[in-house]
Amino acid sequence: GTAPGSMSDSVEKQLAEASKGYLSKEEYKRKREEIEAQEALEKVRKAIPAVSVPVGGEGGGKKKKSGKKDRQPGSALSFGDELDGEAEPSPRVQPKKMGKCQDVDVSFLKKNEREAQEAAHKQEQAVRDFLELQQKAKQEPITLKYTFRSEATQRELPNGVHQGSITLPKGTTGEEVATAVRLDVEHLGEKFKLLEVAGKKEEPRLMLIVGASGMAIGSFIIPSAIALVEVASMRWSEGNSLFDDFKAGIIVTERRWYEQMRHTFPYSQWAVLDVHKSYSQKEFIANRNSGTGVDPFYRNGNIGKQRTGR
Template sequence: MSSSKAEGRREDALAKQREQMREEFERQKKNLINETEKARPSTHRFVGQNDSMEDTLKNSTVGLVHLEEFQQKRKELEEAKAREAARTNELKDDIKKVKKRKKTAKATLSFAMDDEGEDGTPESETQDPEEDLERSKKRGKFRKNPNVDTSFLPDREREEAERKEREQLRQEWLRKQDELKNEDIEITYSYWDGSGHRKSVVCKKGDSISTFLDRCRQQFPELRGVSVDNLMYVKEDLIIPHHHTFYDFIVNKARGKSGPLFNFDVHDDVRLLADATREKDESHAGKVVERSWYQRNKHIFPASRWEVFDPEKSYGKYTIA
C-alpha cells in the first residue's frame, strides 16, 4: 500500500517536471521565432509610413463603387492632406520663430556691470551723450591691431584694386604699342634681278611685309604684273615671310646673319678704330626679289647664302659697342 502511494507521488512529480519542461520549450520556441522574424527583411520595411493619396484612395475604394462616392472620397482625402500640410507649415514657422527669438536674446545679452556705475545708477545717466559717443569710438578702434601684417590674408578690396591697376597698365601698354605701330618709317630697299636698283618707300611700323612688297611693286613697271605672292623680301641674308611686320623686328631687336633686322636704313660703320672683337654697326638694304629668279639662281652667290627666317632660331646677339 505504501509502495503504491510513493509510486503515485513520483508520477505526479514527473508529470509536473514534464509540464515545466514543455512550457520552457514553448517559451524558447517563441523567442526563437521572434528573433528570426526581426532578423528577416520585411516587405514593409522600406515602405513609407505615410502612404500617398492615390494608394489610400485605392485601399478605401475596393470593389464596385459609384462615381459620386469615389469623387467624395477623393475630395475628403485631398482636404485631409491639405490640413496636414498646413499643420506641418505652422509647426515649421513656430520652430523658426523660436530660433529667431533665441538669436535675438543672445544678441541683446549684456552685463549689468558695463551699464551701471559704481553707485548702482545706469552709466548712461551719469555721463553725457558726447562722452558716450567718444567712448563707443574708442571701443571700435580696439577691435583690430593695425600693426599686424595681414597681406597674406585674402582681401577682396585689395585684389579688386590690383586687378583694376593691372587692367589700366595693360590698356596703357596697348595704347603705346598702337602709337608705335602707327609711326612712319622709311625703308630703303633694292630690287634685285642680278644687279641692284635702290629705292625707298614709306610705310607704317605696323605694316606687314606683304603690304611693303605691294608698295614696292608699284614703283617698278616690270613688277606691276607680278603678284605679291611671287615676290620675296630678303634682309641680312634671311628671307622674311610675308606675315611678319616691321614692328615685330623693332620690338624684339632681331638680328640676321650679317646685321640687324630692326634697322631699315643703309649706313656703314665709319669708326676709325678697327677692332675685331667689336661688331660693325652696319645696315644693308633689303632685297626685293622675284621668286622665279630665286629658284633659278639659288645655287649662285649671293642667293646661295639666303635662308628662311625662323623666329625660334638664334642668330646671335647684335651688340654695338
C-alpha cells in the first residue's frame, strides 16, 4: 500500500515545477486539481494488470510474426501465437478484471478536491479577518503619558525630566513614538530644540521605554520597528497583560544620553524587550522590589558598576 501523504508529497513536487509562471490563485488551484486527479488515476491504472489484445482473429505467418514483434515485454498477461484464430478465449484472461477498471470508485477525487478547497477557503478567510482586525486596531488612537529625559532636561529643568502627553494611532512604531515625543518637547523653548546644521535638523537616535506592572521609571526598551498595538498585545507568562495599556506611562530618551547614564538609576533598571521571550510577572516584581530591575547584569549584584564592552 502507499504510505499516507506520499501522493501529497509527489503532488507538491509536481505543483512546484508546474506552477512557475502562474499568476492567479485560480490557475494555481486548477493545476493542483489536475495533478492530483492525474496521480490518482495513475494509481488506479497501476493496480489493474495490463492486457495486450491481438490485432485480427485470423492471419497467416506474417500476422503471427508481426504479433510477436508488437507484443510489449513484461506484460502482466499475454496471448500466445497458438491462440490466434481460436474461437475460445484463453482461460487465463479474466473478463472481470477488465470490468474492475470501470467499477473503480473515483468519487474520492472530487471529495478530496472539495475538502482541500474548503480548507483553503477557511484559512484564507481567517487570515483576511485577522488582517482586517489588525488594521482597525492600528487606526485606533491612544493617549500616552510620557517622560522625556536628556542632557538638556537634566541641565535646564528642576526635576531633570519633562512630562507631558501625546495622542497617536496604535499602529505607530516605537521609533515614530519617540520622534513624536521629541518634537513635542521643542515647545519648551530654544534650549530644547534640535540643533540645525546647514539648515538641516540634527536627528539624534532615540529610545522608547515602557513601564510594566506600575513601574513608572521604565522597564523595557522597545525595539524601534514594533508597533504600539503589538506591544499592547504582549502578556506575562502568568497570562495577564504585560504593559496594561501603557498605564505606567512611557519614557523617551536619547541613546547617547542613555549610554552615559546606563550605570545609574533609573537607566540601570531597563532591559531590551525580547518579543520572543516569556517574562514572569512574579520574578519581575521580586527584582523590582529588590531594586535590581530586569537586567541580568545588575540582577547579579553589580549595582553601581558600569558594564563594559557594550
